[in-house]
Amino acid sequence: MDKMRINQNNHYICPLPTKYNKMNNRLFYLVAIIAIATTSSSCKMLGGKNKGKSLPNDGQLHGVAPGSRWSLMKPPGMVYVPPGTFHMGPSDEDINYAFTARNKSVSISGFWMDATEVTNNEYRQFTNWVRDSIGAKLMGFVKQGQDGNEYVDWKKASTIKWGDKATIEKIDAIIVTPDNRLFGKKELDATKIVYQSETFDYKSAAQNRDVTVPRSAFIVKQKIPVYPDSLCWIRDFAYSYNEPMAKKYFNHPAYGNYPVVGVSWKQATAFCEWRTHYLTSFLESKKRSPESDFRLPTEAQWEYAARGGRSQSPYPWGGPYLRNKKGCLLANFKPGRGNYPEDGGFYTVRADAYWPNDFGLYNMSGNVAEWTSSLYYEGGYNFQHDMNPDIRWNAKDSDPPRMKRKVLRGGSWKDVGYFLQTSTRSYEYQDTAKSYIGFRCVIDLPPAAKRGKK
Numbered sequence: 001m002d003k004m005r006i007n008q009n010n011h012y013i014c015p016l017p018t019k020y021n022k023m024n025n026r027l028f029y030l031v032a033i034i035a036i037a038t039t040s041s042s043c044k045m046l047g048g049k050n051k052g053k054s055l056p057n058d059g060q061l062h063g064v065a066p067g068s069r070w071s072l073m074k075p076p077g078m079v080y081v082p083p084g085t086f087h088m089g090p091s092d093e094d095i096n097y098a099f100t101a102r103n104k105s106v107s108i109s110g111f112w113m114d115a116t117e118v119t120n121n122e123y124r125q126f127t128n129w130v131r132d133s134i135g136a137k138l139m140g141f142v143k144q145g146q147d148g149n150e151y152v153d154w155k156k157a158s159t160i161k162w163g164d165k166a167t168i169e170k171i172d173a174i175i176v177t178p179d180n181r182l183f184g185k186k187e188l189d190a191t192k193i194v195y196q197s198e199t200f201d202y203k204s205a206a207q208n209r210d211v212t213v214p215r216s217a218f219i220v221k222q223k224i225p226v227y228p229d230s231l232c233w234i235r236d237f238a239y240s241y242n243e244p245m246a247k248k249y250f251n252h253p254a255y256g257n258y259p260v261v262g263v264s265w266k267q268a269t270a271f272c273e274w275r276t277h278y279l280t281s282f283l284e285s286k287k288r289s290p291e292s293d294f295r296l297p298t299e300a301q302w303e304y305a306a307r308g309g310r311s312q313s314p315y316p317w318g319g320p321y322l323r324n325k326k327g328c329l330l331a332n333f334k335p336g337r338g339n340y341p342e343d344g345g346f347y348t349v350r351a352d353a354y355w356p357n358d359f360g361l362y363n364m365s366g367n368v369a370e371w372t373s374s375l376y377y378e379g380g381y382n383f384q385h386d387m388n389p390d391i392r393w394n395a396k397d398s399d400p401p402r403m404k405r406k407v408l409r410g411g412s413w414k415d416v417g418y419f420l421q422t423s424t425r426s427y428e429y430q431d432t433a434k435s436y437i438g439f440r441c442v443i444d445l446p447p448a449a450k451r452g453k454k
Contacts, residue, residue, distance in 0.1 A: 066289065073291070075112050075443060079360040083110040086304050086311040088389070089381065090423045091319075101425050102381045106389050108304045113297065114440035116351035116362045117259035117370065118271065120250055123228070126271050129278070130195050130226050131188065132157045138171045190227040195270045197222040201394055220394065224270040228262035229433040236435045245347060245435070259351045259368045259438040265406045265430035268296060268371045268439040275441065292444040298390040299374035299407045299425075301442060306364035306410065306422040308357030314421045316357035316364045322417050330354060331366030332413050333420055340413070347435075348413050365420035368438035369412040376405040376427035395430060404430045412436035 055062055089103030136142065136157035143153045161167050168175060174192045181187070198221050205218040233246040249255050250262070263271075275294040283290050297305065306316050313319045317330050329335055329343040331354060340346050345353070348367055356362045374380075375393040384391060395404045405427040411419030414436050418424060428437060 073445075075445065077115055078112040078441075078443070079115050081108075081111055081113050081301075081305045081359050081361075083108060084304065084309070086307060088300055088303055088423075091312050091314045091421070101423055104381060104386065106300055106304075106384075106386045108301055109388055109444075110446075111297075111301060111442045112445050113301075113305050113359075113361060113442045115356070115360055117368055117438040117440050119257050119351050120260045121256040123260040123263070123271065124250075126274050127193065127226050129274065131193050132160060134174060134193060135160055135162075135167075135171050138173060139167070191225055193226055194223045195226050195274060197224050197270050197273055199273060203392060203394065222266075222270075224266055226267060226270065228260060228267075229264075230262055232262045232433050232435045242435075257350050257352070258348050259363075261348065261368055261435050261438050262433045263437070263439065264433045265296075265371050265428075267433070269373075271439075272296060272441050294441045294443050296371055296373040296439060297442045298388070299372045299409065300384075300389045302370065302372050302409045303422055305359060305361055306357065308359045308361065308364075310358065314423070316361070316422060317355065322420070331363070331411075331420055333366040333411055334414055334416050345413060363410075365410050365422065366415075367413055368410075368436055369408045369415070369419070369426070369434075370410050371428075371437060371439040372407045372409055374407045375403070376407045376425070397431075401429060406430050408437065 055064070085105060085107045087103050088106045089101045091103075132154075133152050136152045136154075139160065141153045141156035141160075142150045145151050168186050174189055175186050176189045178184075180189075198219060201218045201220055208218075228250050230246045230250055233242040233249065249258070250260070272294040279294075280290045307313065308316055310316075310318055315322070315330070317324075322331065322333075322335070323329055332343050332345045332349045334340060335342045343366075345367075351367070352362050353367070354363060357364055373390070373392060375391045375395075377391055380391045393403055406429070408426045408428055409422075409424075411417075411421075411424065419426065428434065
């Protein structure tokens with residue numbers, strides 16, 4: 001992943017102007033190696049109308065494409081949100097008088113966004129991938145890559161029979177210990193199914209002015225358990241019987257297309273990182289250029305997408321009411337004084353329930369609240385830029401709780417109508433999981449070309 005990012009951003013670590021020419025040799029050689037690797041297959045190819053032809057040796061400037069092949073892929077299940085300007089903040093009276101969301105005009109660049117919240121089935125693809133990769137390593141299903149490192153042999157990994165006695169004996173390291181078994185049943189230990197996260201902190205690197213600081217200082221490595229915390233269904237509601245949801249919500253096929261919950265902010269970001277790896281591995285295997293990273297939307301992006309082009313409307317469908325002219329409720333929330341099933345769902349509903357907004361996005365209000373990448377800071381609107389505004393803080397475990405607050409948007413099945421407004425802000429701590437919080441991803445791809453036009 002780091003190689004991919006460096007390939008896309010060679011300018012970031014290229015030799016600086018004269019006064020910075022004492023760059024660390026290690027960084028210089030790293031740039032040189034990567035430049036050779038990325039151009040070896042394409043340095044003799046032309047871009048534009050001459051793409052695919054050999055570079056003529058005539059001493060003239062023709063240009064070199066960064067890759068020999070590129071074709072835009074429309075991400076499955078995503079819709080394009082075009083660039084635009086809108087008034088971020090309350091479209092109605094700030095009933096709390098908290099002044100945490102002052103109305104201001106901001107501009108947002110275009111991006112792709114999941115049409116629905118990430119579902120249990122989609123998240124299960126992530127957990128199964130992590131489970132299979134760990135199991136494959138324990139069973140010796142690995143192969144050596146051209147770079148000398150060992151990688152999972154996915155052809156063999158796909159043949160693992162998880163219920164087979166011989167398999168269980170080989171993966172004993174990730175099986176619950178005998179004293180933690182019910183009726184002696186051998187099951188996976190969810191705490192040992194962890195994703196090895198490795199990210200590059202561009203924010204800290206950009207702020208650094210000491211060119212002698214090694215690149216490794218900005219690499220963040222974490223081990224993140226991937227399975228949702230199903231006990232949140234019981235923990236979130238004292239003196240309430242929710243055991244059936246805790247037992248079945250993530251595992252039963254009936255809930256496959258429902259939004260995944262019980263996922264912390266850290267787990268959501270790990271999912272985005274894995275999704276990027278998954279796509280990049282496929283593109284590289286086809287000798288195609290990698291794309292941008294999947295990530296959580298910023299708070300401003302989420303609000304812009306939720307409004308669907310209705311800049312001064314309180315809800316994704318317009319407003320000012322929560323019902324249509326026939327009296328039907330337009331989202332999954334807590335109507336009235338607590339008539340939960342009146343809107344058609346007692347807890348969550350399918351991720352594609354109700355009508356989408358004008359951008360084609362479902363359940364931007366209600367069903368589950370959604371994580372964003374932004375830090376929750378009460379006065380943030382006062383100093384954010386008016387172009388793609390965002391406030392980020394990569395909180396460490398040692399940071400105070402205040403720095404671990406992440407913005408939530410959209411409201412959920414257990415919230416009253418106020419939280420469904422597109423401008424309403426709330427927060428939760430990044431290392432907590434709730435039965436009413438999910439997420440969706442965005443990716444910064446250009447829009448699909450119109451048919452018949454290049």
